[in-house]
Amino acid sequence: MKRAIATLAYLYALSMLIFLYGPLMVMIVMGFNRSPFYQLPFHFDLIWFQKLVTNERILVATRNSIVLALAVSLLATFLGTLAAWAMARYRFRGKSFLQVILVPPIAIPWLILAVALLLMFYWLKIPRSLFTLVVGHVGVSLPYVILVMMTRFQGVDWGLEEAARSLGADPLTAFRRIIFPLILPGLIASLMFTFAISFDNFTLSHFLAPQGVSTLPVEIYTSIRKGFTPEINAISAIVFFFSATLVIFSGREIKFVE
Amino acid sequence: MMKYKALVILLLVVLMLSACGGQATPQPLAPVATAESEATAPERFTLRVINWNGYGSDEPFVLEQFGKLYNVKIEHDYINSEEEILTKLRTSPATYDVILPNVAYLRIAMQEGLVEPIDVARLQNWEKLLPRFKDLPELRDEAGAVYGVPWVWGATAIAYNTEKFPNGIDSIQALWDPSNKGQVGIFDSFEDEIVFAGLALGDKTPYQPDDLQAVKQKLLELMDNVKTLWASEDEFNKLFANGDITLGNYWSGAAARAAKMGLPMAFVVPPEGALGWIDTWAIPKDAPHKDIAYKWLDYMISSEFYLTWDNTAGAPAPTTQASLDALAEDHFNRAVMGNPEVLARLVFMETMSPETREEWNRLWEEVKASQ
Amino acid sequence: MGRWRRLFSLIVLLTPSYGWLVFAVLAPLGIMFVFSFLSDVPIGERAVFFTLKNYQDFFQNTFYWRLTAKSLLTGLYTTILCILLGYPLALIMAKIIPHRWRTALFMLVIVPFWSNTIVRLYSWAIVLRKGGVLDLFIQWLGFESGSLEILYTYQAVLVGLVHGYLPYMVLTLYIAIDRVENSFLEAAASLGANAWQRFWRILFPLSLPGMISGSILIFIPTIGSFVEPRLLGGRTGTMIGTIIEDQFVQLFKWNFGATLAFLLLVVVLILMALLGLLLRQMRLLRGEGG
Numbered sequence: 001m002k003r004a005i006a007t008l009a010y011l012y013a014l015s016m017l018i019f020l021y022g023p024l025m026v027m028i029v030m031g032f033n034r035s036p037f038y039q040l041p042f043h044f045d046l047i048w049f050q051k052l053v054t055n056e057r058i059l060v061a062t063r064n065s066i067v068l069a070l071a072v073s074l075l076a077t078f079l080g081t082l083a084a085w086a087m088a089r090y091r092f093r094g095k096s097f098l099q100v101i102l103v104p105p106i107a108i109p110w111l112i113l114a115v116a117l118l119l120m121f122y123w124l125k126i127p128r129s130l131f132t133l134v135v136g137h138v139g140v141s142l143p144y145v146i147l148v149m150m151t152r153f154q155g156v157d158w159g160l161e162e163a164a165r166s167l168g169a170d171p172l173t174a175f176r177r178i179i180f181p182l183i184l185p186g187l188i189a190s191l192m193f194t195f196a197i198s199f200d201n202f203t204l205s206h207f208l209a210p211q212g213v214s215t216l217p218v219e220i221y222t223s224i225r226k227g228f229t230p231e232i233n234a235i236s237a238i239v240f241f242f243s244a245t246l247v248i249f250s251g252r253e254i255k256f257v258e
Numbered sequence: 259m260m261k262y263k264a265l266v267i268l269l270l271v272v273l274m275l276s277a278c279g280g281q282a283t284p285q286p287l288a289p290v291a292t293a294e295s296e297a298t299a300p301e302r303f304t305l306r307v308i309n310w311n312g313y314g315s316d317e318p319f320v321l322e323q324f325g326k327l328y329n330v331k332i333e334h335d336y337i338n339s340e341e342e343i344l345t346k347l348r349t350s351p352a353t354y355d356v357i358l359p360n361v362a363y364l365r366i367a368m369q370e371g372l373v374e375p376i377d378v379a380r381l382q383n384w385e386k387l388l389p390r391f392k393d394l395p396e397l398r399d400e401a402g403a404v405y406g407v408p409w410v411w412g413a414t415a416i417a418y419n420t421e422k423f424p425n426g427i428d429s430i431q432a433l434w435d436p437s438n439k440g441q442v443g444i445f446d447s448f449e450d451e452i453v454f455a456g457l458a459l460g461d462k463t464p465y466q467p468d469d470l471q472a473v474k475q476k477l478l479e480l481m482d483n484v485k486t487l488w489a490s491e492d493e494f495n496k497l498f499a500n501g502d503i504t505l506g507n508y509w510s511g512a513a514a515r516a517a518k519m520g521l522p523m524a525f526v527v528p529p530e531g532a533l534g535w536i537d538t539w540a541i542p543k544d545a546p547h548k549d550i551a552y553k554w555l556d557y558m559i560s561s562e563f564y565l566t567w568d569n570t571a572g573a574p575a576p577t578t579q580a581s582l583d584a585l586a587e588d589h590f591n592r593a594v595m596g597n598p599e600v601l602a603r604l605v606f607m608e609t610m611s612p613e614t615r616e617e618w619n620r621l622w623e624e625v626k627a628s629q
Numbered sequence: 630m631g632r633w634r635r636l637f638s639l640i641v642l643l644t645p646s647y648g649w650l651v652f653a654v655l656a657p658l659g660i661m662f663v664f665s666f667l668s669d670v671p672i673g674e675r676a677v678f679f680t681l682k683n684y685q686d687f688f689q690n691t692f693y694w695r696l697t698a699k700s701l702l703t704g705l706y707t708t709i710l711c712i713l714l715g716y717p718l719a720l721i722m723a724k725i726i727p728h729r730w731r732t733a734l735f736m737l738v739i740v741p742f743w744s745n746t747i748v749r750l751y752s753w754a755i756v757l758r759k760g761g762v763l764d765l766f767i768q769w770l771g772f773e774s775g776s777l778e779i780l781y782t783y784q785a786v787l788v789g790l791v792h793g794y795l796p797y798m799v800l801t802l803y804i805a806i807d808r809v810e811n812s813f814l815e816a817a818a819s820l821g822a823n824a825w826q827r828f829w830r831i832l833f834p835l836s837l838p839g840m841i842s843g844s845i846l847i848f849i850p851t852i853g854s855f856v857e858p859r860l861l862g863g864r865t866g867t868m869i870g871t872i873i874e875d876q877f878v879q880l881f882k883w884n885f886g887a888t889l890a891f892l893l894l895v896v897v898l899i900l901m902a903l904l905g906l907l908l909r910q911m912r913l914l915r916g917e918g919g
Binding site: 005006009010012013016017019020021022023024026027030038040079080082083085086087090092098100101102103104105106107108109111112113115116117119120122135136138139140142143144146147148150151152154155185186188189192193195196199200202216217220221224232233236239240243244247248250251252254255256 | 635638639641642643645646647649650652653654655656657658660661670672714717718721722725726728729731732733734735736737738739740741742743744745746747748749751752753754755756760761762792795796797800801803804805807808809835838839842845846849850852853855870873874877878883886887890891893894897898901
């Protein structure tokens with residue numbers, strides 16, 4: 001009985017992974033397909049990878065996107081975790097208000113926020129720069145981090161921390177040894193969500209990036225209007241393989257507490 | 259052990275970053291580099307251009323030729339709609355050097371004072387423009403000052419699959435023909451679709467519709483035939499290549515490019531007419547580098563530029579006789595677009611008042627929402 | 630010392646992120662809120678005046694309500710489908726999969742989303758179209774049912790949305806379920822609780838915060854979505870999100886676009902308040918029962 005359930009469970013997990021990864025596999029396969037219009041039947045060709053090598057715009061834009069997403073995910077996760085911690089650790093007046101104002105940033109389409117930010121910076125006479133770009137990206141990422149981290153913090157037994165403190169641990173040690181392992185899954189989820197949010201964000205980058213600085217989503221969204229090439233699939237495939245390898249490597253290293 | 263593995267992971271990240279950059283050291287958010295500019299002396303300054311991505315002016319040969327000639331770096335800011343050109347000019351004044359609005363949007367930019375008058379005497383190639391473009395009243399204000407240089411032009415008409423329609427298409431009504439149900443792809447633009455419906459109703463002046471309700475009814479009928487609405491050239495080509503659609507309204511330049519890439523696509527300007535458009539280069543108010551902007555305008559309407567663009571990627575129809583003459587006899591832009599009869603059938607885009615735009619847009623929204 | 634220290638901690642912990650949110654999100658959205666009551670965008674030399682016309686326009690044109698309702702329903706379907714598909718997966722990951730695989734699997738759920746939405750949706754088009762990958766797969770399985778042909782229908786939009794938002798549900802649920810210690814469940818078992826009781830009485834209530842966070846992160850963005858409906862929905866792909874997008878991209882009607890977005894926000898807040906009430910009631914009922 002137990003075995004049957006386990007087998008079923010594995011089958012289910014596998015089918016969900018197929019659902020999640022199916023389109024990704026198609027995307028990668030199309031990077032090796034000769035037709036620029038994704039036509040089937042499939043003809044193997046490396047032409048798009050060859051073109052990619054000389055397409056400096058896409059390469060630089062990809063690197064910009066990765067650097068930006070890394071910076072945004074680290075910054076947003078750090079700041080958001082602090083806020084979530086405060087909300088979980090302390091009871092105070094206005095807490096539910098602070099929670100409610102997380103809703104508009106998620107509910108209002110980013111397009112509107114991007115246009116509004118553009119105008120606000122114009123009125124404040126702040127030129128578009130890396131600063132304005134990071135301000136926007138971190139801004140939309142924060143509510144995600146706070147919500148995810150609050151979910152995790154809700155289960156934390158604060159007595160443990162106090163016990164450690166009363167046994168002489170300084171606050172930092174108490175955090176590192178007691179709290180950090182408990183919230184690790186939340187931290188990883190936050191980092192990965194915010195990386196995804198920034199890495200795939202077209203509207204904010206399109207309106208807020210300084211002139212001459214491009215990101216991968218901006219390249220993709222603007223290039224479809226007048227034609228588009230599977231070089232995009234080629235670079236997506238490369239990014240995918242690197243991130244999957246990275247994740248499997250680090251997944252073996254980072255252990256969630258039992 | 260843990261430290262060792264962390265190092266491996268870090269290494270992977272660095273490797274990934276440098277692999278993407280093509281340079282050995284990751285340099286955070288470097289501006290997009292132009293093709294191999296390291297060998298030359300540092301550029302004097304950067305010429306900032308607003309245009310569509312992949313629309314001629316960002317071809318590598320331009321960055322190479324023009325950039326070298328004047329020792330400038332060319333940076334493109336890409337747009338997703340004509341409206342965005344205006345947004346960029348309104349919120350970033352004195353930033354851009356040259357922009358590419360179509361004639362209708364050039365008018366709005368003129369009315370808002372976002373563009374500067376152009377001293378055409380400074381353009382060597384100005385006199386080479388075909389009279390019908392050079393003398394276009396829409397380029398001028400009341401005093402006769404010119405604000406835009408016509409670059410290329412084209413039509414939004416009908417593209418169809420030559421395998422599915424071996425006898426061709428001879429009427430705009432094909433889009434409404436019940437035998438084409440579920441095979442039509444239409445451009446998601448209230449202006450284009452309302453003009454199309456007007457033309458299909460036999461209206462010769464679709465920008466001043468006789469009966470907007472009849473237009474709406476006609477569009478509702480069109481929706482019955484529609485498979486999907488497209489918003490970009492890439493989308494249309496994919497729909498077409500994979501058999502999701504066999505006909506639809508499409509851009510002339512895009513159809514020519516698609517045929518060049520091997521799709522069984524033909525393009526026809528039906529007898530009822532179609533929509534014409536003209537893209538113009540203009541200089542924004544307080545552009546930082548006006549001298550080079552003039553050089554850019556001159557270069558953009560040169561036959562040398564046009565022909566190289568047409569050879570490498572495929573271009574819309576040219577605005578100079580010299581470019582037209584240099585094309586092969588059977589070249590689409592010469593044989594079809596160069597035909598005066600075809601030209602006479604086109605209704606060129608007009609500048610609409612905000613009220614009309616609002617009214618038309620709401621009508622189109624209602625049609626789409628009815629599905 | 631307690632009180633001041635507490636206050637100090639609160640300020641230090643909350644100010645950075647909330648300060649950032651106010652500057653980067655709430656202030657600009659405030660500007661947009663004001664815009665929704667103006668006749669035009671106040672840049673350049675435009676004559677701008679206070680008006681309720683934008684709101685009147687919404688209420689006078691029934692098709693805007695219809696599209697809003699359609700979008701709300703789409704958000705609801707997406708959320709429910711994500712819960713139905715995601716809950717078992719989260720449960721399996723947290724309680725059945727061997728420990729050493731958990732972190733990797735957890736992260737693998739989100740890796741697909743380190744890719745571009747447009748490219749992903751194009752890939753879905755390849756899968757869902759007539760004669761596409763899904764049809765080929767079904768034929769390969771031996772069914773001769775012809776084509777499913779769901780590309781450019783409403784179902785295709787749902788497939789794209791569920792795929793895009795499922796990780797939010799799986800991961801937030803995992804985070805919540807993972808906190809429930811196994812010893813706790815074992816204790817319940819030794820007290821005679823069967824599997825169903827252990828799930829319904831212990832796991833489920835404790836996983837509720839995760840489900841709520843996940844639902845918020847799915848429902849709210851999906852009602853404003855426009856890329857998925859546009860690229861997969863065909864002629865059925867017009868929703869309130871696509872209308873809002875048009876106001877900003879195709880037209881210079883930021884005021885009306887802002888109006889639509891804020892009306893949507895009001896609906897969301899009302900729904901969340903109702904949900905909050907419902908949960909409180911449920912908790913009260915549970916309290917009485919146990």
